[in-house]
Amino acid sequence: MKKSNVDILLNQLGAWLQGTGEYSDIVISSRIRFARNLKGFPFYHWASDKKREEVYFKVKEAIGNIPDFQNGIWMDMVELNELDRYFLLERHLISKELTEKGAHKASLIGDREIVSVMVNEEDHIRLQVLESGLSLLQAIDIARRIDNELAQKLDYAFSYEWGYLTACPTNTGTGLRASVMLHLPLLVLTKQITNVINTIAKLSFTTRGFYGEGTEASGNFFQISNQVTLGRSEEEIVENLLKVISQVINYERSAREKFYKQEKLSLEDQVFRSYGMLKNSRVVTSKEAIELLSNLRMGIDLGIIDIDIKQMNELFLLIQPAHLQKLEGRKLNSKERDIKRAELIRNRIK
């Protein structure tokens, strides 16, 4: 485990954006997150700085010996400037909570950004596994292995009645949040998406946007995750989510087939126009860029246009404000970002 500047990450693309894995034409990525706390210590928000520091050192020591993090990058939030913290947030490596002021917060990022840990988030430990395509089972295997290794070194706050105790009751129980990011352009286009989301909500699953909690769906990206963590086993949660996801994949796939047959020309028109705009615009907002890139991704998936999917995924990451500023090496105001964003897209799309 090494301590380092976040700039190392700037020139790499996390494993979850490689466009590989099962159903990768529809499923961007799968994510498993465990929330854990240390026995005998108050939750972060109720703890004194002294207690927070103790938690910090305990966790850091325990994690240091886990093979998955041998080449991990340790980052103390207090040592990062705002831009770097937002950069990590945009990469889905830390949460909004962790970017905010507070003592002894840290993040540890493993090889290829697959595994990461937040220390002193609202829970003492937030372990995340993030993989490309539909790979929840693979992700939970990794998460469990690391969790078991940590459990041997740390005394978790656990109740036989409630399960893992967490700062927020919505996480109590398994402490598990399983989520899958989907790209559903045809369910949006054919206006079936509202029905799908409503049905998912009734089954106690939540739908969010690409850019995480509290964000609206944009660019036809939808992140579906379990709401309930209590009273169900990890297996049940993951299996139920997989059932829902497989239904949604079927809906999207059949919408793609049907609609593309019926409206081939208008879809091609939309895809190529988006390409034309992305290759030519001089100023582009984040919202518009995401929509146009989403159309292009749809074009790739439908075989309308031939562009490297990794390149596309990378752009979804790079067009975000902190990434643009890191790439440029300086602060940019909103207008400057729109110009830089347009330039970046023009140059990167082949």
Added chain:
Amino acid sequence: MKKSNVDILLNQLGAWLQGTGEYSDIVISSRIRFARNLKGFPFYHWASDKKREEVYFKVKEAIGNIPDFQNGIWMDMVELNELDRYFLLERHLISKELTEKGAHKASLIGDREIVSVMVNEEDHIRLQVLESGLSLLQAIDIARRIDNELAQKLDYAFSYEWGYLTACPTNTGTGLRASVMLHLPLLVLTKQITNVINTIAKLSFTTRGFYGEGTEASGNFFQISNQVTLGRSEEEIVENLLKVISQVINYERSAREKFYKQEKLSLEDQVFRSYGMLKNSRVVTSKEAIELLSNLRMGIDLGIIDIDIKQMNELFLLIQPAHLQKLEGRKLNSKERDIKRAELIRNRIK
């Protein structure tokens, strides 16, 4: 003078679209039209077919010897199908009136489409001179010369009190309509155009769209012409129009300079986006195509993008319904035209 199929015109570009002449960055073309009728014959709409036929032969014979029409193409409307008639209408060579059913209507088109005559329109003779750029004086010289030659062979209906007598009283007097087609994207963008048009109307000039009488301005094209033909000399009419036009040119030019300085980036963005759309769309309506091409033309005039202006002008012509169908060699419905139009533009813009 030869009789021929309209297809000869398909592969040529009228002189008025060459993008030459004075102020050709703002002024597309200048047009002079004389309305004349033969003494002793009722106006076309009140005449019997017998009388119409007499007029037809008188005019045809008189015109046949005029040098300007030595290689002219004579077309009897009755021998043309609807598509061919609309094709001539789109080229600004005949009027809507002439496309409509009626005996002994004809059109004679001179070299490079500069000079043309309609026979048995609402007036017996409609002589038109159409030139590129701001060239009203040159155009009226040509029109007068031909008119004089015709006057030697034909007895015009003329009153010393009223001047030339015409079917519609708005043309009585000089029988002159002088008009100038302008491209005013920056007056539109800066919202000064309404003021300009209102002022022009107060000075007794009319503003119309690119596609002639009864059409709305589209693609930032405005055709300004005199309303009054009675009680003023030809010289006065043309001089007054030239004064107004030169004001409008100044307004547009200063708007271009000011706005381009202030909003360089957004103008460039608009121009390049339009280029991207035109180069990539698969379906495009006439209205949208005209708007996008207008943006591109603005880009050429502002030095933002380097595209041949003749090529652009030709596209404004070719994207019209009858032209598309003539190019394709068959009838096309609206949807088919939108596809063909997109294809044509993609292939023609370099």
